[in-house]
Amino acid sequence: MSESKKPANPIREADRLKIINSAPKPIAEVALRLLERIENHRRNEIGNAIKYPASINAKIIDEVINFTDEDTVTIRSETELDSSDFNKGVYIYLHDSRDYFVQKNYLLCSVTHLQPYEFIARIIKQRSKPNWLDYLKHLKTSRVTVRFGVHHAPINVFDGSVDAVKHVLSEPDLFEKLVYSEPTTLKLTNMPDFLGYKHIELPQSIYDNVPTFFPEQKSAINALTRQTSDTFVLAGAPGTGKTFVLVEAALRLILAGARVLFISTYYKSADAVSREFVKRGLTDRNLLFRALGSNRDASDLSADCMKFSETIKMPPITNGFTIDNCSIVITTFCLLFKTCLINNAQPFTHVFIDDAQHVCEISIWDALHQFGHKNVRFVLCGNPYSDYLDSIMELEMVPTPLFRIASDSSYNTNPNLMITLTENHRSHKAIVDILARLCYEDNLKTADTDKHNALCNWEYLPNPDFPVLFHNVDGKVKKGINQAEADVVIKYLTSLRHIVSDDDIRLSCDTEQKALIRTHFKPEVDRMSNLFEASYPRVYLVSRVHNKNWRVSDDEDGYALNASGEEDEDKSSGNISENEIPKVKPFFDFNPNTLNFILSRTRELVIVVGHAETWERKPAWKQFIDYCRENNSYIE
Structure with a gap:
């Protein structure tokens, strides 16, 4: 049998050698991977256009x-x-x-x-x-x-992506920001002079609303405000105050004459940054600007946020629209090009990339292409453990720049280049303890605070003062609905809504199950409703309708269920050959990253309703259920 031919390399050998000789080996390898992926994607799209x-x-x-x-x-x-x-x-x-x-x-x-x-x-x-x-x-x-008949989006970004890679490769001052190099001499001052972009005066409310910072947060702020252009990594699990620290650092930097650009992956992350500035009392459009996309529904933004937020239309230059006078600009990667067009004068001295665990290589290179220069300082802020949790699942993935750089021992052992925040200030101690055990190798601890204890005496908690609960339910699944689980969830929500606002509750269910539960409380809601959809809830309630018929297969590549997706006594009892059991892809419930998402966002109470035997087939969820049993917070 003849071997199948490997696809021809999309990059010419002369171009490959030129790239290898133009940059250090780690960066050249990354650039080659990026260009190969871009060119292969281009060929596929163009090939479809020619084929059809x-x-x-x-x-x-x-x-x-x-x-x-x-x-x-x-x-x-x-x-x-x-x-x-x-x-x-x-x-x-x-x-x-x-x-x-x-x-x-x-x-x-x-x-x-x-x-x-x-x-x-x-x-x-x-x-x-x-x-x-x-x-x-x-x-x-x-x-x-x-x-x-050709999808426009992939082809639309090809040329810009190639230009970004080639531009960064041609500028050593830029590609050096992607790898470790000896840090420049630091002037140990928290108020450096960044060439005096402009003298500004902050409102008195900034000084009146100075929060209390914990020691590790103070160290991070000091490192972020030093006068250097070395790339810096601010790592930490959700809830450790990364955005909190970035905002304080930005305020100190602009007082010293800097200009700071915040780039987020998602608009909700940019919203969070905007709200943090509002809390500190900064809403002056002459100092702060938030870019909004043309399709963004801004109805969920507060009046204070809208004081410095505006939609960018294309092309903005012809309208005289500019942000040259703003010391702080908040945008997203989707709006990066438009933001570049309306920034005509002074370059940014600092680029803060928030939620960097979701930012791919080409996005970082694009940001360097648009805003990079010799003296700019890039700061990657995020949770590198996110990539680690994906790797546990053996998912096909390319490490993000945050994970790649944070994994470098030259970086993660140098506090001038990387600081990891380890104190969680968002959640109750019981939530943080299991989160640290499952997802962060115990490198996470809770801050000493009592502000998350309000629900510890909730009537249905088996163990008062332990707000993590697993309720075992084995019900029948009919058309995506497990009525037994739904009844338990409705009972809990009925009780909780007397003491917790709907805006502080998040309900995680399959679509049909969620619709059933929502309409019990508000018959008029539709599938697009925001009922029980809090981003950082006080209460996180999970129900996934699984029972013993949703069985993890032996090879862990999928689950087995009967052909109708409903209960089948013969199959559930094992009286069927393995070849007759249909396989479906794993549900995200069993991914450790899902547990990380649930636990890291919840402030006061986590409730999981499901079939324990099914959920325990995955190690992470077994540990979670055992944790509830150990603390007498498991209901049979």
Whole structure:
């Protein structure tokens, strides 16, 4: 039997050697992996476009260019347009009929108006095509191919990603920020002078609302505010005060003349940063700016947050919209390019990347491309244990930059380059103890505080002062609903709602189960309701409808259940061959990262309702259930 041929390497050998010789080995290897993945993805997408051709020949007959987000072109087709697969809203690519689509020359548009032989399309600006207007003029002089039926998003980012990698590789001052190097000489002062970007005066409320910082948090703030451009890692489990520390460091830095850019993966993380500044009393739009996406529903933002928040429209430059006067800017990776466009003058001295455990390599390289310079300091803030927990599950994954750098002994043993926060200030001691045991190798401890004890005397807790409960229920599963579990959850929620607000409760269930429980309390709610969806709840209640028929298979690759997904006495009793048992992919409930998510977000009370025999088939959940048994907080 002949060996299958390996796919051809997407990077030419000459380019590969050039990359290897242009940067240290660790960075060159990362760059090669990134470029290979980008090029393979590009080939797949372009290959689909060629394999399943969907194109027409046409001519551009008019355009309306006002340098706004509504610039359009009018195109006349040589053949009648089929509205079944070419309709309003479809993304199209315009390119010279004499060129191959695999080349970089194309113009991305979105159809807005459609007639049998003519349509109008809105031009979508791309960071990799600043000269789009010149290319449009070229297209007007030639026959145009309109290609559609290709997913726009992957192709849209190819060129920008390649440009980011090549730019960072060409600048040693940038790629050195991705690897360990000897730290620069530090001026041991908490108030360094960052070339005096501008003199600012903070409102008195900043000084009136100074919180109390614990010793390890003080050490982190001191390290963050030293005058150096070395990359810094602020690591720690959720609830240890990382965002709290970053905000304080940013306030101290801007007093010394710095400019700080916060970049978050998710808009909710950016919301949390914004709320922290509001708590400290800073809402001045002349000092602080929060970027919002054009599709963001800002109804959940407070009036104080909206004082310094604004939607960025494209292109923002032509409207005179700028953030040059702002000392602190909060944005997300999705808005990175737009944020770069409205920052025209002074560069940022510090870039704080929050939730860095969710940030992939190419995103870091892109941030360096947009905002990197010799004197900028990048700070990666996040939970490197998140990658570790994924690795336990043997998931196919590429380590994040945070995990890669934090795993370097040169970094994690040097307090000038990395500090790990180990005190949890968010949760009750009983929650923190099991979280530390399961997910953090006991490298997590609780702060000495009594502020999380309010629910310790809840009527259904078997062990007062121990707010972690497992209730064993073995009910039948019918169409995604375990009525026995639902009854227990409803009983608990009925009791809790007398002492806890709905906004402080999070309910984690399968879709049908959650809908059943929600409508018991509010019949008018729909599937999109936010009822029992608190981000950092006082009470976290989990019910996953499993029973003995959802059985972990011997090879741990899946679960076994009967064909209907409901109870089957013959199969549940084992009177069936292994080949007859259907396999399904593991539910996320058994992933250690899920336990980490549940426990690290809960402040006062964790309740899990489920079938113990099923859940105990995974080691992490067995330890959790045993922990409840040991502390007399297990209900049979």
